Amino acid sequence: MKNISAYFIALLLLLGGSGSARAQLIQRAENLIRTVLTENDRDSMQAAEDSPAAMRERLSRDSARMAELEQRLREMTNNELMLLAQIDNVRNEHRTADSLKLADQRHRIDSLRAITPGVPVVVEGDTLMVLYANRGGYTASERAAMLADAMLRCSRDKNMRGDTLRTLENEGYTDIMCGHKVLHTVSDLDAMWEGTTRTELAAGYVPVLAAKLQSMHRGRTFLEILSRAALFVLVVVVQYLLFRLTNYLFRKLRRYLIRFKQQKLKPVIIRDYELLDKRRLGRILIFFCNILRYLVLLTQLMFSVPILFAIFPQTEKLALTILHYILEPVRMVLVSIVDYIPNLFIIVVIWLCIRYLIKGLRYIAGEIESEKLKINGFYPDWARPTFNIVRFLLYAFMIAMVYPYLPGADSGVFQGISVFVGLIVSLGSSTVIGNIIAGLVITYMRPFKLGDRIKLDDTTGNVIEKTPFVTRLRTPKNEVVTIPNSFIMSSHTVNYSASARRFGLIIHTTVTIGYDAPWRLVHQLLINAARMTPGVLEDPKPFVLETDLQDYYPCYQINAYIKDADRMALIMSELHRNIQDVFNEAGVEIMSPHYVATRDGNASTIPADEMKGTPVED
Numbered sequence: 001m002k003n004i005s006a007y008f009i010a011l012l013l014l015l016g017g018s019g020s021a022r023a024q025l026i027q028r029a030e031n032l033i034r035t036v037l038t039e040n041d042r043d044s045m046q047a048a049e050d051s052p053a054a055m056r057e058r059l060s061r062d063s064a065r066m067a068e069l070e071q072r073l074r075e076m077t078n079n080e081l082m083l084l085a086q087i088d089n090v091r092n093e094h095r096t097a098d099s100l101k102l103a104d105q106r107h108r109i110d111s112l113r114a115i116t117p118g119v120p121v122v123v124e125g126d127t128l129m130v131l132y133a134n135r136g137g138y139t140a141s142e143r144a145a146m147l148a149d150a151m152l153r154c155s156r157d158k159n160m161r162g163d164t165l166r167t168l169e170n171e172g173y174t175d176i177m178c179g180h181k182v183l184h185t186v187s188d189l190d191a192m193w194e195g196t197t198r199t200e201l202a203a204g205y206v207p208v209l210a211a212k213l214q215s216m217h218r219g220r221t222f223l224e225i226l227s228r229a230a231l232f233v234l235v236v237v238v239q240y241l242l243f244r245l246t247n248y249l250f251r252k253l254r255r256y257l258i259r260f261k262q263q264k265l266k267p268v269i270i271r272d273y274e275l276l277d278k279r280r281l282g283r284i285l286i287f288f289c290n291i292l293r294y295l296v297l298l299t300q301l302m303f304s305v306p307i308l309f310a311i312f313p314q315t316e317k318l319a320l321t322i323l324h325y326i327l328e329p330v331r332m333v334l335v336s337i338v339d340y341i342p343n344l345f346i347i348v349v350i351w352l353c354i355r356y357l358i359k360g361l362r363y364i365a366g367e368i369e370s371e372k373l374k375i376n377g378f379y380p381d382w383a384r385p386t387f388n389i390v391r392f393l394l395y396a397f398m399i400a401m402v403y404p405y406l407p408g409a410d411s412g413v414f415q416g417i418s419v420f421v422g423l424i425v426s427l428g429s430s431t432v433i434g435n436i437i438a439g440l441v442i443t444y445m446r447p448f449k450l451g452d453r454i455k456l457d458d459t460t461g462n463v464i465e466k467t468p469f470v471t472r473l474r475t476p477k478n479e480v481v482t483i484p485n486s487f488i489m490s491s492h493t494v495n496y497s498a499s500a501r502r503f504g505l506i507i508h509t510t511v512t513i514g515y516d517a518p519w520r521l522v523h524q525l526l527i528n529a530a531r532m533t534p535g536v537l538e539d540p541k542p543f544v545l546e547t548d549l550q551d552y553y554p555c556y557q558i559n560a561y562i563k564d565a566d567r568m569a570l571i572m573s574e575l576h577r578n579i580q581d582v583f584n585e586a587g588v589e590i591m592s593p594h595y596v597a598t599r600d601g602n603a604s605t606i607p608a609d610e611m612k613g614t615p616v617e618d
Helices: 002-016 019-047 052-113 140-156 188-194 198-218 222-263 278-311 313-369 380-405 412-428 430-445 485-489 496-502 519-531 565-586
Strands: 119-123 126-131 165-170 173-178 181-187 268-270 273-276 453-456 459-466 470-474 480-484 493-495 505-512 543-549 554-562
Touching: 119 140, 126 140, 126 198, 140 181, 140 198, 165 198, 173 198, 181 188, 181 198, 188 198, 222 278, 273 278, 278 313, 313 380, 380 430, 430 459, 430 470, 430 485, 453 496, 453 565, 459 480, 470 485, 480 485, 493 496, 496 505, 496 565, 505 565, 519 543, 519 554, 519 565, 554 565
Parallel strands: none
Antiparallel strands: 119 126, 165 173, 173 181, 268 273, 453 459, 453 493, 459 470, 470 480, 505 554, 543 554
16 A cells, blocks of 8 residues: 555656656655655564554554655645746746847847848859858858859759758758758848748748759750850950951051151150150150050950850859959059048148148248348348258158158058168268258358358359358369368358458558668559559558568558459459559669669669659659
8 A cells, every 4th residue: 555655656746747846856756665665665574573453553653654745745746836937937038038139139130131231142143142141150251152162062963953952940040951961051040131930031042042953954964065165265266366456456556656756756855955856756655555565465365364264164263263363453453542542632732731831931032032021130142041941841841741641651661661761861971961051050150152252271262052062162263163061161261252342352462662762652652553453442542551671671561442352363463563563663673572783883673664763643
């Protein structure tokens, strides 16, 4: 009786639960059966020894035990119901979460469907379907390529026909099978993009793929291969004829250019300079004609070679690869040009701003240089060099602003070349920079200007050119002397023209007259000679200085003012001639250099035809 009750209770426990609750109930039932069996064995061993009173007592204990077991069974049943209720709640929560997730996915897909073009699956020029979703770590593009490759592989297998396609349902996805191979996998996400169920979407794909496989099998028949071979030969023949036609047309063009060169072509002349004569200009035209011919032939090959490879399915992918190699550089160049247009616009705006600013500064510099516009403390001869400095700084500023917008400015190679060029310039231009700085300092110090007669150390001449690096002088002997600006900065400069313009330049020469001649007479003779000289100013008046009293003669220095420093050598020469004439007419001997005369009847040093015996009066 106890065995039957225990097994009955265990059976109820096994049938009542499910899941984790059933596992707990099974464990409790096993413990209960084990306990009952153990007690049953012990009771059967004692049944032979016990008396009827003991048996009744034992039956009473068994009844109590049964009541306890029934109570425990009811508790276990209540626990099972509670566990089942919890499981149902968890399942409902999961269903709700999945529903919300699916609704969110549908909403997101609906919002993306209008702007997402999708990836078409193209097999032999036909678009079979459009994929939108990723799956299994593969993007939509990779899935489309994998499906196209699988279609090509199935088409090469003669045993695989369109009617062999079938669908295989799995948990969360559906496989489209071609024999024992998976041709394509349809997921729930694919169905959401198409707005249908996964099963319906897979069922709709099967006839499309089957029809394409049938057409691909038909395309691999002998007749199809023969037609493709004929098309291949036709393309080759057409390309050969195009080559012949192109060469014929360009030969005619070459002959026309030769006739044009001989009859109508004129040389290129720029400001009386013949830049290109007829012969060179004709050679340039023929050269560009040949370049154009090669470009036309290359363009023909760019189209014919991919067409030849695309005729046969086995080389179709190679044709696409070749076409990609040809068109990708062109596309990259065009895309780069289009992408660079905003930067180019910024560069043009910066250049225009700097250009018109420089034009305005050039106008102002011209007005200052012509002395139409006067600024206190700013000399007219500063206008041009100051404009050049400001223009250089503006161009440097423009380059600094334009540099980030140049193509390749962010590349390491471009930056490395810039640093290298800067290093070379800085190491090799110390002398050049020194001359430039010296030229700027000389400009603003204003020691001389163009046309001035100056003296640098032992060199005297007129300034004919001032550059940032050197200054050139033309000497009175028409020698052009080039002097670095750094040398000018370290030497003393005498400006004759500046003194002549402002105060009058004093020219002077020294004569020595014997002590026997009255000094007042000598003074008057020298002044008269100076006044007779063209170029000497009347006011201020010439004057004489006695610079030295030698053993045999005193030294008289005549000083006269002139305004034209460029004629200083001619004026000095004329002054010397006049001094000789005046002294000879006055009968005064010039004892320079040393002259020894013995007055024992020797003739005078004065020429006989100029001896008059009377001094020149003032």
